[in-house]
Amino acid sequence: MSGVLPSPRPGVCNLGAPKYGNNFGADILCSIAFRSCRTSLSSGDFKNSYRLGHNSRSSLGGNSRIRNGFSGGRGWAAREATGKRAFVCMAAAVDRAAAATEFAGWLKEQGFPDQALEMKMFEKEGLGCAAARPLKAGEIALSVPENFCVTAFDVNNHPVVSGPARGRGDLIGLTLWLMYERTQGQLSKWYPFLKLFPEATASPLLWSDAERDELLKGSPALEEVKDRVAALEEVYEELNSGFFEKDPQTFASEGFSLTAFKNAFSTILSRATYLPTADIFALIPYGDCLNHKAECEAFLDFSMEDEAVVLRTDRDYRVGDQVFISYGADRPNSDLLISYGFVDQSNPNDFLSIEVGLLETDRLMGLKQQILEQAGFDNPQTFPLFKDRFPTQLLTYVRLSRLSDVGLFAKILFDQDVIIDQTNEYEILMLLMGECRVALQAYAGGSDEENRIISDKKASIKEKLAAQLRLCEKQILINSMAALRNRLAPIRGIPVKGGGLKDPNSDIMEMFDMAEQIASAPSKFLSNIFKK
Numbered sequence: 001m002s003g004v005l006p007s008p009r010p011g012v013c014n015l016g017a018p019k020y021g022n023n024f025g026a027d028i029l030c031s032i033a034f035r036s037c038r039t040s041l042s043s044g045d046f047k048n049s050y051r052l053g054h055n056s057r058s059s060l061g062g063n064s065r066i067r068n069g070f071s072g073g074r075g076w077a078a079r080e081a082t083g084k085r086a087f088v089c090m091a092a093a094v095d096r097a098a099a100a101t102e103f104a105g106w107l108k109e110q111g112f113p114d115q116a117l118e119m120k121m122f123e124k125e126g127l128g129c130a131a132a133r134p135l136k137a138g139e140i141a142l143s144v145p146e147n148f149c150v151t152a153f154d155v156n157n158h159p160v161v162s163g164p165a166r167g168r169g170d171l172i173g174l175t176l177w178l179m180y181e182r183t184q185g186q187l188s189k190w191y192p193f194l195k196l197f198p199e200a201t202a203s204p205l206l207w208s209d210a211e212r213d214e215l216l217k218g219s220p221a222l223e224e225v226k227d228r229v230a231a232l233e234e235v236y237e238e239l240n241s242g243f244f245e246k247d248p249q250t251f252a253s254e255g256f257s258l259t260a261f262k263n264a265f266s267t268i269l270s271r272a273t274y275l276p277t278a279d280i281f282a283l284i285p286y287g288d289c290l291n292h293k294a295e296c297e298a299f300l301d302f303s304m305e306d307e308a309v310v311l312r313t314d315r316d317y318r319v320g321d322q323v324f325i326s327y328g329a330d331r332p333n334s335d336l337l338i339s340y341g342f343v344d345q346s347n348p349n350d351f352l353s354i355e356v357g358l359l360e361t362d363r364l365m366g367l368k369q370q371i372l373e374q375a376g377f378d379n380p381q382t383f384p385l386f387k388d389r390f391p392t393q394l395l396t397y398v399r400l401s402r403l404s405d406v407g408l409f410a411k412i413l414f415d416q417d418v419i420i421d422q423t424n425e426y427e428i429l430m431l432l433m434g435e436c437r438v439a440l441q442a443y444a445g446g447s448d449e450e451n452r453i454i455s456d457k458k459a460s461i462k463e464k465l466a467a468q469l470r471l472c473e474k475q476i477l478i479n480s481m482a483a484l485r486n487r488l489a490p491i492r493g494i495p496v497k498g499g500g501l502k503d504p505n506s507d508i509m510e511m512f513d514m515a516e517q518i519a520s521a522p523s524k525f526l527s528n529i530f531k532k
């Protein structure tokens with residue numbers, strides 16, 4: 001075997017959690033708007049490489065060659081496939097635990113080395129890997145020889161799909177590979193491996209338009225999913241008109257339908273692992289059964305020395321414990337849902353992206369832009385809002401954007417949380433508050449409804465996942481607003497509409513109400529309220 005995976009989050013690479021750490025406890029014009037979390041997903045890159053997948057750590061090159069010594073291929077047993085040629089839907093009906101046992105036995109027959117992990121079913125995550133013996137932190141838990149992995153090597157050397165896959169990204173190549181091998185059923189030499197794969201995931205990429213519109217209403221994920229689906233359908237159309245329709249004998253219609261393509265893509269997206277050292281995506285026996293834990297730091301990578309894909313543990317495990325990896329350090333729930341079809345309600349890395357920028361009409365725009373550039377920021381710039389923190393840099397950025405006195409520019413420091421003056425601070429906190437309020441109002445219903453759906457046994461998987469996502473995102477906004485309120489409270493001498501100053505403690509709720517409703521026309525509101 002030899003294989004492929006997507007890569008990181010181009011848009012947000014410098015915005016991850018580690019760089020920012022303004023805890024709400026310690027405390028949080030421009031144009032402001034919430035953005036879909038374009039983490040690993042980028043429609044611009046889609047056609048050539050759908051930048052997604054575990055270990056989103058480095059960028060992904062083309063797939064026309066095997067990179068950095070990862071040669072792959074060859075060894076996947078020349079076992080003669082037997083059985084009828086038939087389109088086999090590797091559906092949920094397959095008993096996955098039995099399939100895993102069968103696959104492990106089959107691998108052994110092919111000379112696969114003994115591992116410290118065994119595949120096992122877990123209630124929450126489905127198939128996973130458990131420690132077969134006690135493991136110490138830093139130990140090699142898994143070592144899969146490269147020739148047992150499916151990669152671009154297999155795609156590029158495939159008698160049927162190499163043509164359609166040419167010039168496309170690794171994930172599309174692997175999707176084509178999976179579609180074709182699925183049509184071969186038991187004749188496929190990969191059959192025991194394919195039997196482990198779910199037919200598709202619960203990703204909203206596969207939901208109907210109506211389901212997406214209803215269930216993701218308010219979430220920035222909706223826009224993201226729509227973009228992805230459009231890009232995916234475009235790729236399919238190209239493949240269909242360029243290859244599938246022209247040769248229906250080879251590309252049997254059922255196995256190469258749009259539905260089959262989307263299903264296979266979602267499966268590949270959820271199972272292919274990006275190997276940073278080899279800069280390649282791979283389907284890795286055992287490795288593709290490892291589930292994600294946000295707190296985990298272990299990840300799969302190619303070891304040139306061992307010529308194998310290796311997992312080193314980041315903690316001790318007892319026999320039977322599930323061994324986890326990280327699918328990427330800073331993946332918000334919207335990304336997990338789209339890429340893998342699950343939501344982690346306790347995800348410490350969950351975030352919403354907020355975009356801020358300078359006003360076109362700002363007479364100091366040129367100067368401000370220079371300051372931003374020197375500090376390494378764009379205009380506009382996206383920042384993450386986490387449920388317990390947001391970046392100090394976000395505040396500084398917005399403070400700068402609202403400054404009209406050049407004499408105060410010297411106070412702008414991106415590595416420190418420095419209030420420029422109270423009027424400026426009041427403005428920016430109100431703007432952010434208003435933006436959060438508007439974003440929150442875009443979701444239908446309250447959090448009680450989401451909690452009800454999550455615990456409702458009759459609710460569908462899609463309804464539950466969407467409710468989990470909405471709940472987490474709303475919590476980020478609610479917590480952000482609470483933090484903004486905390487920051488606003490001690491500001492004394494707050495300017496009011498009629499001019500003059502007012503003690504905030506006298507009618508603080510009224511002030512917040514006002515502040516939270518301004519986002520639809522922030523500059524208009526501010527030009528009125530701060531009229532000199």
Ligand SMILES: C[S@@+](CC[C@H](N)C(=O)[O-])C[C@H]1O[C@@H](n2cnc3c(N)ncnc32)[C@H](O)[C@@H]1O
Pocket residue numbers: 124125126127128196198201270271272287288289290291292293339340341342343344
């Ligand atoms: C690489 S596969 C892992 C094997 C998979 N559990 C299976 O049953 O085949 C990724 C899939 O595992 C599931 N998964 C991984 N981590 C999870 C988590 N923390 N919570 C829930 N599901 C998880 C999701 O269904 C995801 O699409």
